[in-house]
Amino acid sequence: MSRHRLLAMFKDFDDAFDVVDKIKAKEVSGVEVDDINMMSPIEHPEVDTKLGKRPVNIAYFTLAGAIFGVTFGFFFLSSAQASFLVQPQGGKPVVPLPTNFVLMYEMLIFFAVWTTVICFIFLSGLGQKRGTLYSEKLTVDEIGIVVEIDESELDSVKNFFKNNKALEIREEKV
Amino acid sequence: MSQVIEDKVIDEKLEWSRINADVIASMQAPRKAYWITVFVCLTMFLCAIAAEIYQYKMGLGAAGLNNPHMWDMYIATFVFWIGMSHAGTLLSAILHIIHAQWRKPIYRFAEAMTTFSLMTAGFFPMIHLGRVWNLYWVLPYVSDRGIWPNFRSPLVWDAFAISTYLSSSALFLFIGMIPDMAILRDHTTGWRKKLYGILCLGWRGDDRQWRNFRRTYMLLACFLIPLAISVHSIVSSDFAMSIMPGWHVTTFPPYFVAGALYSGCAAIMTLFVCLRYFFRMEEYMTLNIMEKTTKLTFAIAMVWTYLNLIEFSATWYGHNIYDKEVLIAKATGPYAGVFWTMIFCGMVVPFTLCFQKLRRHMPTMFVISILLNLGMYVERWMIVAPTLAQAHSPHQWDVLWGSVIQWAIVFGSFGWFGLLFLVFVKLFPCVSMYEVKELCFHLKHEIHEEELAKKHAATKAAGKAEEGSGGRAPGTPGLEGA
Amino acid sequence: MSFKNILENFSYYRRDAEDGGHHEYDHRFGMTIDLDICTGCNSCSTACYAENNLAVVGKERFEKGQAMHWMRVERYWDNIEGDYAEEGAKFLPMLCQNCGAATCEPVCPVAATYHTPDGLNAQVYNRCIGSRYCSNNCPFRVRYFNFWSYYEDSWPEPLNMQLNPDLSVRDKGVMEKCTFCIQRIRTAKDKAQREERVMADGDVVTACAQACPTGAIVFGDTMDPDSRVSKLWEKHQVHRGPFLQKKDKTNEEIRGYRIFDELNVDPSILYLERVRDTEV
Numbered sequence: 043m044s045r046h047r048l049l050a051m052f053k054d055f056d057d058a059f060d061v062v063d064k065i066k067a068k069e070v071s072g073v074e075v076d077d078i079n080m081m082s083p084i085e086h087p088e089v090d091t092k093l094g095k096r097p098v099n100i101a102y103f104t105l106a107g108a109i110f111g112v113t114f115g116f117f118f119l120s121s122a123q124a125s126f127l128v129q130p131q132g133g134k135p136v137v138p139l140p141t142n143f144v145l146m147y148e149m150l151i152f153f154a155v156w157t158t159v160i161c162f163i164f165l166s167g168l169g170q171k172r173g174t175l176y177s178e179k180l181t182v183d184e185i186g187i188v189v190e191i192d193e194s195e196l197d198s199v200k201n202f203f204k205n206n207k208a209l210e211i212r213e214e215k216v
Numbered sequence: 217m218s219q220v221i222e223d224k225v226i227d228e229k230l231e232w233s234r235i236n237a238d239v240i241a242s243m244q245a246p247r248k249a250y251w252i253t254v255f256v257c258l259t260m261f262l263c264a265i266a267a268e269i270y271q272y273k274m275g276l277g278a279a280g281l282n283n284p285h286m287w288d289m290y291i292a293t294f295v296f297w298i299g300m301s302h303a304g305t306l307l308s309a310i311l312h313i314i315h316a317q318w319r320k321p322i323y324r325f326a327e328a329m330t331t332f333s334l335m336t337a338g339f340f341p342m343i344h345l346g347r348v349w350n351l352y353w354v355l356p357y358v359s360d361r362g363i364w365p366n367f368r369s370p371l372v373w374d375a376f377a378i379s380t381y382l383s384s385s386a387l388f389l390f391i392g393m394i395p396d397m398a399i400l401r402d403h404t405t406g407w408r409k410k411l412y413g414i415l416c417l418g419w420r421g422d423d424r425q426w427r428n429f430r431r432t433y434m435l436l437a438c439f440l441i442p443l444a445i446s447v448h449s450i451v452s453s454d455f456a457m458s459i460m461p462g463w464h465v466t467t468f469p470p471y472f473v474a475g476a477l478y479s480g481c482a483a484i485m486t487l488f489v490c491l492r493y494f495f496r497m498e499e500y501m502t503l504n505i506m507e508k509t510t511k512l513t514f515a516i517a518m519v520w521t522y523l524n525l526i527e528f529s530a531t532w533y534g535h536n537i538y539d540k541e542v543l544i545a546k547a548t549g550p551y552a553g554v555f556w557t558m559i560f561c562g563m564v565v566p567f568t569l570c571f572q573k574l575r576r577h578m579p580t581m582f583v584i585s586i587l588l589n590l591g592m593y594v595e596r597w598m599i600v601a602p603t604l605a606q607a608h609s610p611h612q613w614d615v616l617w618g619s620v621i622q623w624a625i626v627f628g629s630f631g632w633f634g635l636l637f638l639v640f641v642k643l644f645p646c647v648s649m650y651e652v653k654e655l656c657f658h659l660k661h662e663i664h665e666e667e668l669a670k671k672h673a674a675t676k677a678a679g680k681a682e683e684g685s686g687g688r689a690p691g692t693p694g695l696e697g698a
Numbered sequence: 699m700s701f702k703n704i705l706e707n708f709s710y711y712r713r714d715a716e717d718g719g720h721h722e723y724d725h726r727f728g729m730t731i732d733l734d735i736c737t738g739c740n741s742c743s744t745a746c747y748a749e750n751n752l753a754v755v756g757k758e759r760f761e762k763g764q765a766m767h768w769m770r771v772e773r774y775w776d777n778i779e780g781d782y783a784e785e786g787a788k789f790l791p792m793l794c795q796n797c798g799a800a801t802c803e804p805v806c807p808v809a810a811t812y813h814t815p816d817g818l819n820a821q822v823y824n825r826c827i828g829s830r831y832c833s834n835n836c837p838f839r840v841r842y843f844n845f846w847s848y849y850e851d852s853w854p855e856p857l858n859m860q861l862n863p864d865l866s867v868r869d870k871g872v873m874e875k876c877t878f879c880i881q882r883i884r885t886a887k888d889k890a891q892r893e894e895r896v897m898a899d900g901d902v903v904t905a906c907a908q909a910c911p912t913g914a915i916v917f918g919d920t921m922d923p924d925s926r927v928s929k930l931w932e933k934h935q936v937h938r939g940p941f942l943q944k945k946d947k948t949n950e951e952i953r954g955y956r957i958f959d960e961l962n963v964d965p966s967i968l969y970l971e972r973v974r975d976t977e978v
Binding site for chain 1: 703704804809964
Binding site: 287345350351364366459604612 | 759762763764765770772774790792801804805806807808809825826827828829830831833834835837838839842843844845846847870871872873958961963
């Protein structure tokens with residue numbers, strides 16, 4: 043039994059949300075609300091409430107990057123200073139803390155920002171191939187709903203979308 | 217009409233497909249003035265290149281520097297460009313965090329301005345080095361001789377701060393552009409399609425991407441605000457960490473940050489007027505947005521004025537003989553004309569922003585924003601030069617106006633910045649399409665809600681029975697005209 | 699392992715000038731310049747040019763302020779108006795003060811200027827990248843920058859034969875300044891080591907001190923209590939270290955002061971005030 047992927051396009055968020063509500067209410071079999079993947083040209087804050095809580099873990103990586111940046115900063119700087127004893131200058135100590143704090147601060151932000159961005163690319167699945175179902179209208183004004191279903195339910199789900207104001211339906215075999 | 221509708225920053229009825237079409241068209245066929253500006257910028261830049269080649273060969277004497285004036289216009293220009301870079305990212309990030317919707321049509325070019333003015337600023341510490349070819353010695357790399365840079369030096373802090381800021385703000389700009397790159401990938405052809413196809417990293421706009429995107433963007437904004445403030449504080453440490461009269465000032469970090477925001481806002485105004493004209497963006501860069509920007513500029517101008525006066529009075533009542541003499545010399549000495557230009561442009565001209573008629577008149581705003589930036593440029597020069605002209609040792613007092621070479625490089629930097637910026641706005645959308653769509657979407661909601669509330673009130677006033685809750689009606693306006 | 703190094707010696711690395719500093723000084727070279735016997739003849743400056751390969755920049759560049767005189771004689775007048783304006787000049791030989799807490803040192807981005815165990819403020823030409831922050835942060839303005847490739851026309855043939863082989867000729871883009879004739883200090887140290895003795899007072903004489911016809915400049919080790927310099931410092935009640943005003947003001951014999959002492963940079967040069975009977 044093969045799996046199929048369906049992309050249904052809708053005119054606006056309201057139509058799409060109606061469909062999501064109906065799926066939640068189990069009006070069609072074979073599709074769970076957690077399987078829904080919603081594609082939209084803009085970010086809509088209600089998407090999250092409709093689709094249920096889905097995890098966003100970027101902030102943990104940011105925190106890890108920040109902590110790494112600040113500790114690495116301190117040990118990097120002070121070990122460099124402690125092994126470079128030509129540094130006694132202007133009556134200042136070899137490891138001047140105020141200076142190192144300034145640079146640790148910069149390194150904190152540097153590492154935090156880079157880890158955030160790199161993790162964003164991985165966590166949001168950018169650059170990963172996940173099906174070819176796509177419509178160029180998604181970057182204009184239409185909303186797409188992608189679901190993955192068994193072959194047996196293909197027709198019923200298609201009909202369900204059609205009856206719920208879907209403008210266009212595309213499908214592919216997984 | 218209500219508050220929301222009156223300050224509408226954009227016409228919410230703009231069709232989404234039109235937003236795409238308008239912005240893409242803007243990238244393809246700008247007005248003639250665009251090409252003229254590109255040509256002027258290129259000429260200026262080439263002059264600077266020639267001057268720099270000469271200076272590189274001859275040494276820094278070519279710049280006309282001398283013993284007391286070891287730094288001059290180069291450092292002033294460096295601070296100017298760093299300052300200009302602040303408004304873009306900082307304002308974009310702050311306005312994002314406080315959910316100021318009106319930032320959306322203008323933040324893209326403001327962030328581009330940040331990145332490019334940083335790239336311009338980054339050149340000046342190099343240009344002004346005596347031995348540019350050894351520049352990399354400032355970086356903390358592991359050397360086989362066990363030599364490190366001197367981490368105590370504010371110049372090394374600069375190197376750290378600028379590289380952090382440049383990479384972070386470029387990433388911020390890039391991340392914010394990814395959904396737009398996807399739009400362009402879908403709606404352009406030829407080499408552009410290929411370019412945007414790579415740059416959008418396979419953006420499809422699914423909910424997982426948007427969710428992560430929103431979080432990432434917010435996190436970056438949260439990091440960029442303290443970063444931007446720290447960067448300009450560190451630039452101010454170049455002066456504040458020294459013991460020179462007029463430089464060794466405790467209020468320098470906030471003063472520099474305020475000055476940076478000020479000149480950055482003024483630069484946003486200038487570019488706003490230019491882009492609005494070049495790319496026929498009248499519908500997106502509306503007068504209401506301009507008005508909000510000018511109000512912000514005015515507020516920051518007043519902060520800067522206050523900090524400036526604080527600095528003067530602290531020096532005056534501090535009775536440090538060296539500091540006081542430098543201050544008096546600024547106002548009455550050979551640099552007095554320049555000093556009073558700064559006071560006029562920086563403290564008096566912003567008051568014109570109080571008049572709504574002027575705020576809504578684009579040519580006037582162009583002139584005023586240029587004047588403000590002139591004031592801010594001169595301010596930086598008035599930090600660097602008078603102190604060196606009249607520092608502790610009276611034997612080494614001297615007044616310097618810089619040589620042709622120096623002026624050519626300074627002017628050329630404007631050409632370089634203009635060139636980078638103009639190429640950017642031709643290659644990438646200067647208005648964020650997806651966010652303008654969001655703006656329209658939310659505005660529609662707000663207006664709808666307000667109308668509902670009004671209807672509600674009307675029915676109440678008529679003494680009719682209240683029915684239902686005041687919450688959102690189920691039939692929120694959809695996205696008509698798809 | 700540097701990580702171990704930090705943990706073990708952290709408190710040592712945190713010592714600053716107030717705690718005696720990181721350095722265990724071998725010497726602290728210093729100078730005394732008696733302004734009372736200085737005649738402003740400029741022979742110190744000339745000697746310095748000859749000893750240290752200082753570039754002769756020419757009239758035009760001198761006027762622009764691009765001269766390289768490590769040792770310069772500054773002139774000041776009490777009254778610049780009146781009948782005898784040209785008379786009564788005061789002279790102040792000004793050279794690098796080799797400050798104990800030098801402001802030029804911490805601002806150098808590449809650590810090209812640092813403090814040696816001899817108490818000297820050293821400048822490493824090879825390391826200098828020419829950011830010129832050191833000069834900007836020097837209240838005495840005694841750091842000189844190679845704005846041009848001076849060597850190209852400074853010593854036309856056969857003058858290049860008189861260059862001192864003990865030290866380099868600097869090209870454009872580096873900062874330089876008075877080193878207290880470090881090449882002479884080096885030589886004297888080596889000599890003392892060969893002869894297996896400690897350096898004595900008088901082993902090192904800087905070019906300016908050697909050339910001064912009136913003997914106004916005295917050079918020596920301020921850490922050696924028997925040196926001439928230390929005795930002068932002692933006599934005029936000036937001490938190394940932070941600025942402390944504990945002087946016997948009633949005694950007219952005490953004329954010692956350090957320039958810009960209130961900036962707390964701990965200069966190594968003691969100036970002795972000029973005394974004139976103004977009635978004459």
